[in-house]
Amino acid sequence: MVTLTSHSPAETWALGEAWGRVATPGWVIGLTGDLGAGKTQLVKGIAAGLGSGARVHSPTFSLVNEYSGGRCRLFHLDLYRLETMDQIRSAGLEEYLFSPAGVTVIEWFDRWGAGELTAATPAAMGEAAGESLLPGADRAGEPATLAAGGAPPRQAHPGLRRVWLEVLSPTVRRIRYEDTGT
Ligand SMILES: Nc1ncnc2c1ncn2[C@@H]1O[C@H](COP(=O)(O)OP(=O)(O)OP(=O)(O)O)[C@@H](O)[C@H]1O
Ligand SMILES: [Mg+2]
Numbered sequence: 001m002v003t004l005t006s007h008s009p010a011e012t013w014a015l016g017e018a019w020g021r022v023a024t025p026g027w028v029i030g031l032t033g034d035l036g037a038g039k040t041q042l043v044k045g046i047a048a049g050l051g052s053g054a055r056v057h058s059p060t061f062s063l064v065n066e067y068s069g070g071r072c073r074l075f076h077l078d079l080y081r082l083e084t085m086d087q088i089r090s091a092g093l094e095e096y097l098f099s100p101a102g103v104t105v106i107e108w109f110d111r112w113g114a115g116e117l118t119a120a121t122p123a124a125m126g127e128a129a130g131e132s133l134l135p136g137a138d139r140a141g142e143p144a145t146l147a148a149g150g151a152p153p154r155q156a157h158p159g160l161r162r163v164w165l166e167v168l169s170p171t172v173r174r175i176r177y178e179d180t181g182t
Contacts, residue, residue, distance in 0.1 A: 006173040012038045013045035020049020023103045025072045026159045030109030033165030038173050039107045046105055047074055058107060063091055073102030079111035
């Protein structure tokens with residue numbers, strides 16, 4: 001886990017921009033943090049790093065925005081208004097997590113729930129044995145899997161990076177993220 005302090009919106013943007021520059025299709029970035037924590041600010045940087053000039057705004061009502069014009073497509077999800085796994089499923093959002101045809105960034109990722117996340121789409125998870133679990137999943141004390149109905153445990157998406165943003169003051173944010181080694 002990496003912890004850093006952002007002292008301005010520009011610094012948060014720059015972090016996203018750095019990720020966007022190296023991101024490749026299949027990357028999924030899950031953002032967790034309160035209202036105004038800087039999730040969308042980070043996404044703006046990611047879009048810029050991918051080379052997209054699209055205007056980034058929270059897709060709170062449409063659930064997903066798609067930005068093109070960069071090296072690959074960027075899918076921007078916001079789960080704020082979704083409360084259950086069923087809602088997420090019926091909104092057709094799972095493909096963006098498990099097999100995105102581009103880079104996916106998800107605001108209010110905690111709505112998805114780590115356990116439900118891995119149990120939800122076994123078919124899409126691939127059966128590749130030996131793929132390591134998400135870095136940090138154990139250390140964070142969160143269940144990596146939730147094997148309902150006797151199904152074998154499923155692995156989290158190997159391309160997933162979870163990020164937590166915390167408001168420390170009007171301009172300071174603590175940002176923690178999983179170091180996926182990429
Ligand atoms: N260090 C910082 N990093 C990011 N944003 C900051 C920082 N300091 C101040 N801000 C301000 O905080 C706000 C962050 O807004 P943003 O829309 O990115 O939050 P959000 O987490 O997406 O909120 P929401 O849950 O409502 O979508 C902006 O107004 C931004 O200017
Ligand atoms: Mg937002």
